[in-house]
Amino acid sequence: MTGFAALLAKATVTVYAAASLTNVFPQIDPGAHYSFGGSNTLAAQIQLGAPADVFASANMTLPQQLFQKGLCTQPVVFTRNTLVLIVPKSNPAAIHSVYDLQKPGVKLDVAAVGVPVGSYTRQILKNMGLTSVLNNVVSNETDVREVLAKVALGEADAGFVYSTDAKTVPGQVTVLRMPAWAQPKVQYGICVVKSSPNAAAARAFVARVMSKAGQAKLLAAGFLPRVKPKTVG
Amino acid sequence: MIRRALVFAATLLALAFLALPIVAIFARLSWGQLATQLSSSLVTDALVVSLKTSAIAQALVLVLGTPAAFVLASHRFRGRSLVVTLVELPIVMPPAVAGIGLLAAFGRFGLLHTGIPFTQTAVVLAVAFVSGPLYVRQAIAAFEAVDETLVAASRTLGAGPVKTFFRVVLPLARGGLGAGEALAFARGLGEFGATIMFAGSLQGVTQTLPLAVYQEFDVNFKLALTLGGLLVLISAALLLTLKWLGSSSTSAFRFAPSTSS
Numbered sequence: 001m002t003g004f005a006a007l008l009a010k011a012t013v014t015v016y017a018a019a020s021l022t023n024v025f026p027q028i029d030p031g032a033h034y035s036f037g038g039s040n041t042l043a044a045q046i047q048l049g050a051p052a053d054v055f056a057s058a059n060m061t062l063p064q065q066l067f068q069k070g071l072c073t074q075p076v077v078f079t080r081n082t083l084v085l086i087v088p089k090s091n092p093a094a095i096h097s098v099y100d101l102q103k104p105g106v107k108l109d110v111a112a113v114g115v116p117v118g119s120y121t122r123q124i125l126k127n128m129g130l131t132s133v134l135n136n137v138v139s140n141e142t143d144v145r146e147v148l149a150k151v152a153l154g155e156a157d158a159g160f161v162y163s164t165d166a167k168t169v170p171g172q173v174t175v176l177r178m179p180a181w182a183q184p185k186v187q188y189g190i191c192v193v194k195s196s197p198n199a200a201a202a203r204a205f206v207a208r209v210m211s212k213a214g215q216a217k218l219l220a221a222g223f224l225p226r227v228k229p230k231t232v233g
Numbered sequence: 234m235i236r237r238a239l240v241f242a243a244t245l246l247a248l249a250f251l252a253l254p255i256v257a258i259f260a261r262l263s264w265g266q267l268a269t270q271l272s273s274s275l276v277t278d279a280l281v282v283s284l285k286t287s288a289i290a291q292a293l294v295l296v297l298g299t300p301a302a303f304v305l306a307s308h309r310f311r312g313r314s315l316v317v318t319l320v321e322l323p324i325v326m327p328p329a330v331a332g333i334g335l336l337a338a339f340g341r342f343g344l345l346h347t348g349i350p351f352t353q354t355a356v357v358l359a360v361a362f363v364s365g366p367l368y369v370r371q372a373i374a375a376f377e378a379v380d381e382t383l384v385a386a387s388r389t390l391g392a393g394p395v396k397t398f399f400r401v402v403l404p405l406a407r408g409g410l411g412a413g414e415a416l417a418f419a420r421g422l423g424e425f426g427a428t429i430m431f432a433g434s435l436q437g438v439t440q441t442l443p444l445a446v447y448q449e450f451d452v453n454f455k456l457a458l459t460l461g462g463l464l465v466l467i468s469a470a471l472l473l474t475l476k477w478l479g480s481s482s483t484s485a486f487r488f489a490p491s492t493s494s
Contacts, residue, residue: 038451040451040452041450041451043451044450044451044454090342092341107351109433112434112448112452113452114448114451137435138433138435139351139432139434140433140436140440140448141433141434142447142448150433153336153340153342154340154341154342155336155341155342155351156351
């Protein structure tokens, strides 16, 4: 079997996944085809008939919406994450805590409201009574990796990303952790797209992500276990 | 007979393919909400940012591009074709590459260490960078087409080079310059890739109409369609202006010698 025939015989699964999964998903399954982007953009594309087999979102809302519209199977939580504030290594605006974002003229980069991380960013600021720092926003990016890139480049003074994103550019950014009490509930949902012609392969991909090996890869990349461990006592 | 039918079918298919997406935008517009949509701050802000940055960018293109085009058209020197290629390069360069290049040049840690990214100036630079070459290229051709004997006659009759440029060369090249500028304006208005990378996207500051379309794609598809329709209409108006300038320029060329005699 050569070329085209081989391609047809081996059903390659097409995975639409949140940008924050860019580094870890190919480690879990190097054979799949990936389209990484803002989960909201991916969900909109799936609604317009994009040929996705699996949808992995940085929240539960978007896959739930697709499920309710009959476009994908009931989503399950496959991992969790935390939000951090990052500043360039050179730290041009001298930001040492989230409260420094209130200083006038700080160039704060965030994701747009519709992007999961953009919505989490606004939640965490609201929880801390710091929504006024949104006046310092210089750009609303289309996915979390755009925020990461602009801070890593040093063009933006600070940005909100997932802790896992910050780990992918060691040496370029400094991570400022956010308090646990202010953290939004960042759950990642995965589902099989109903119109998928590769449903079996799609289910196998989901199983692989949920498997011990898949979960270990996620943990190694800094993601949190999919079920929050019960606190003892 | 069959061959003619095939040619006809191919033509029809090509026209239908090109017209369909444009028709679809207008077919799917929610006409009832049009007035509310068009008066929303997202749309008006994007329109103002687009028009303002385009106006400044095109003024820069005209003021700097016209002398550059004239020099390139009227002088033959070593490496001229290299310079012309350099001018034309941004036309074929992917906008994302233009965005990276602008960041590498004008970024805070770029060659020039400026604070331009994320400002309206960044939008102006992105638009000028991708659209300017279209004007300069057309302007070189327009200046080269000016009859040299008319220029020589003007000089013989005692007009200096500056007077000759403004009274003879510029009026004769006007049609071509206008057509090039209309094309540059239309291209600049549609600029997306370089802008989002270099200037970011912030409503009322750097969010142009195409950036607003992209943002609304997954938030409010109907609003994205309305914005798309608006851009199609502006582009169509620019193209019609271009056609009109094109036809008036040929008549200018035709009548120029007789009126100057």
